[in-house]
Amino acid sequence: MNITFYGAAGGVTGSKHLVEAGDKKVLLDCGTFQGLSDVRERNRSLPFAPDTIDQVVLSHAHIDHSGMLMLLVKNGYQGKIFATKATIDVAQWMMKDMAKIERQDAKYRMKHKFGAPDSREALFTEEDVEEAVKRFEPVEYARRGGGWKQILPNVKLKFYDAGHILGSAITVLEMEEKGKVERLAYTGDLGPSGMPLLFDPQVPREEITTLITETTYGSRVHDPLTDAIEQLAVAIKRVVDRGGKIVVPAFSLGRTQVLVYLVHRLTDEGKIPRFPIYVDSPLATNLTEVHRKHREDYDEETWVDFAKPGHDPLAFRNLTYVQSSRESKELNGMPGPFMVISASGMMTAGRVVHHLKHTIEDADNAIFITGYQAQGTLGRRILEGDKSVEILGGRDQVKADVFLFNEFSAHADSRELQAFAEGIKGLKQVYLVHGEAHQADDYRAQIKEAHPEWQVVQPKEGDSFSL
Ligand SMILES: [Zn+2]
Secondary structure: OOEEEHHHHHHHHOOOOEEEOEEEEEOOOOOOOOOOOHHHHHOOOOOOOHHOEEEOOOOOOHHHHHHOOOHHHHHOOOOOOEOOOOHHHHHHHOOOOOOOOHHHHHHHHHHHOOOOHHOOOOOOOOHHHHHHHEEEEEEEEHOOOOOEEEEOOEEEEEEEEOOOOOOOOEEEEEEEEEEEEEEEEEOOOOOOOOOOOOOOOOOOOOOOOEEEEEEEOOOOOOOOOHHHHHHHHHHHHHHHHHEEEEEEEEOOOOOHHHHHHHHHHHOOOOOOOOEEEEEEEEHHHHHHHHHHHOOHHEHHHHHHHOOOOOOOOOOOOOOEEEOOOOHHHHHHHHOOOOEEEEOOOOOOHHHHHHHHHOOOOOOOOOEEEEEEEEOOOOOHHHOHHHOOOEEEOOOEEOOOOOEOOOOOOOOOOHHHHHHHHHHHOOEEEEEEEEOOOOHHHHHHHHHHHHHOEEEOOOOOOOEEEOO
């Protein structure tokens, strides 16, 4: 048996891990590289022949795990794509959205003769998304009675809750080669415990010798979520009391639904006043609908908080989901107080940029930063305290209050990652993926000290190992 790391090895994005058992090949995730300027080149082709892959398992719908599936199918992949039911529904929206952006970007490249002539066309289209969607095959979570699913004559699959976003799963493979049986677990992205809406990550019950684990926050310990929720309430109250507007840049998938849930709960508890709240992202609105469809994946706490009949955690009286761009523009002229949650999360594009343009120069207003802001983004400049920033081609003074909420992360911290690994029986080798070098380095040192008996490996892109 063999494993090769083609992405998220020495970095965070582009997850693609190829597992070989006998003459069969199973690909774990097929994600897009994101971030700096060379990524488009890296996403133009796949590092293996798609028609040599037998099956694909998708851990969750984030683009850095799913965004290359259409290219895989377009280039000759013949097998299925196994995922949870919720992931299948979420992934379709994410892939369609990506195809739309790719089409618009290609049009721009053509018009402005941007890049080499042979690189201007769209990498995939909405039709390619439809073809990829046909390959999805649902697998039930172990929590809901899902047992082993035979995906190849010598490979079985089981899914456990990962607690990261709706539908996210920990993958366990049981593989047989020449009479020898080995089990491997892959965390996908692992959530923290206590993530609103979702079940906490579940440690697989079977003996497993090999773990591929994410390390996004391999060197960080989160503050308790309860503290962050208190701080959120205080900040909201302060801005609402002075009649200000709150702009909350947030990713459409996951972060938006978590924020809606928290603001809903704070309103019900009387910790914040009832005031108008808008979710202004068509993708977020569609994804919220997918959440409603998969209430079976809401955890017990969600049911306790919103147990009243007819109650929906993602809907309440003063919350409006904005659809058309006309309604979105109307918010620009509206007096405060109100809150608008909008994409993109790093303020690089989308409707949120317009909301920032119309609010940032007034000291009564506030910007709530709730997630990671990459180098070079508008979000990063605001976060670092720049007093003057460029928005939509003009310069604006940053007078609005900037609040940072670091603890709404959808990833486990270093203690939780270690506790998860320690919960697995029979673990011998651990592969560290999906983390910037310093995060993976620190996590490696941490678990090497606690568990000298484990073989801990930090693969680089293209590295191959026999199991
Ligand atoms: Zn993710």
